[in-house]
Amino acid sequence: RKEVEQDPGPFNVPEGATVAFNCTYSNSASQSFFWYRQDCRKEPKLLMSVYSSGNEDGRFTAQLNRASQYISLLIRDSKLSDSATYLCVVNWRANNLFFGTGTRLTVIP
Amino acid sequence: EPEVTQTPSHQVTQMGQEVILRCVPISNHLYFYWYRQILGQKVEFLVSFYNNEISEKSEIFDDQFSVERPDGSNFTLKIRSTKLEDSAMYFCASASSAGGPRGTQYFGPGTRLTVL
Numbered sequence: 593r594k595e596v597e598q599d600p601g602p603f604n605v606p607e608g609a610t611v612a613f614n615c616t617y618s619n620s621a622s623q624s625f626f627w628y629r630q631d632c633r634k635e636p637k638l639l640m641s642v643y644s645s646g647n648e649d650g651r652f653t654a655q656l657n658r659a660s661q662y663i664s665l666l667i668r669d670s671k672l673s674d675s676a677t678y679l680c681v682v683n684w685r686a687n688n689l690f691f692g693t694g695t696r697l698t699v700i701p
Numbered sequence: 702e703p704e705v706t707q708t709p710s711h712q713v714t715q716m717g718q719e720v721i722l723r724c725v726p727i728s729n730h731l732y733f734y735w736y737r738q739i740l741g742q743k744v745e746f747l748v749s750f751y752n753n754e755i756s757e758k759s760e761i762f763d764d765q766f767s768v769e770r771p772d773g774s775n776f777t778l779k780i781r782s783t784k785l786e787d788s789a790m791y792f793c794a795s796a797s798s799a800g801g802p803r804g805t806q807y808f809g810p811g812t813r814l815t816v817l
Contacts, residue, residue, distance in 0.1 A: 623800065624800060624804065626805075630744075633790075633813075634810065634811075635792055635808040635809060635810050635811050636744060636792070636808050637808070638805055638806075638807075641805070679743075679744070683800070684746070687732065687749070687796060687798075687799045687800050687804045687806070688734070688746045688749050688757050688759075689734075689736075689744075689746060689806060690746060691743045691744040691745070692743065693742070693743045694743065
C-alpha cells in the first residue's frame, strides 16, 4: 500500500521549544522525500527536501532512515510563525507525491 | 518569484454540472499535476501530465475527469458530471523536472469546489 503515516498531533508548544515530528512510509522504492507545511486553507509549500545524509536549514533539521523507512523533522527555537500543519511527503512512481495526513503544530506565546 | 496561479479561487456548482478548473503553471516547467484535498483530509494525487499526455493517474481519476493543455500556458482539469463527493480543494502543481532537485513541485493556491 502506498501510505505515509505521521504523528497525529496536535502539538502545542511554547515559543522557543524544540519539537520533533516523525513519519513512516510503506513504499521502499520511494526515492524522494520532503516536508511541506500547509497553513489553514492554503496550498502546501515546500519546507525542505530530505536527503539520506540528513540536512539542516536554519532551525529545521530533517533525517531519513531508509532501512526503517522513517523520516523526521526537528524544529528548534519554535516561533509563533511556525504554527501550521507539517506534511510528510514521499514520491511514488515518477514524481507523483503521496502525502501524510499532517501534524498540526501550534506555538503558544 | 514565478508562481503557479489557479482560477477561479472558489467554484460553486450543481450536482451533475460540468466544471473546468484552470491553472497557469510556472512558465518554464514541463511537468504538471493535479491534486485534491477534501476538507479535513490529506492531499491526494490525481494525475500527472507531461508532453501533452497523461503520465500517471490515480484510482480517483476516473472517466469523469480529464486534463488538457489547450495552449502554451494553461493546464485544465475538467469534471464532466460533478458529484457531491467531488467537493474539495483542487491544487495544481508544476515542476521543471520529473525528479531530483529540479523535480520540486510548486503548488498553486487551489480552487475550492463546492458541489450542491
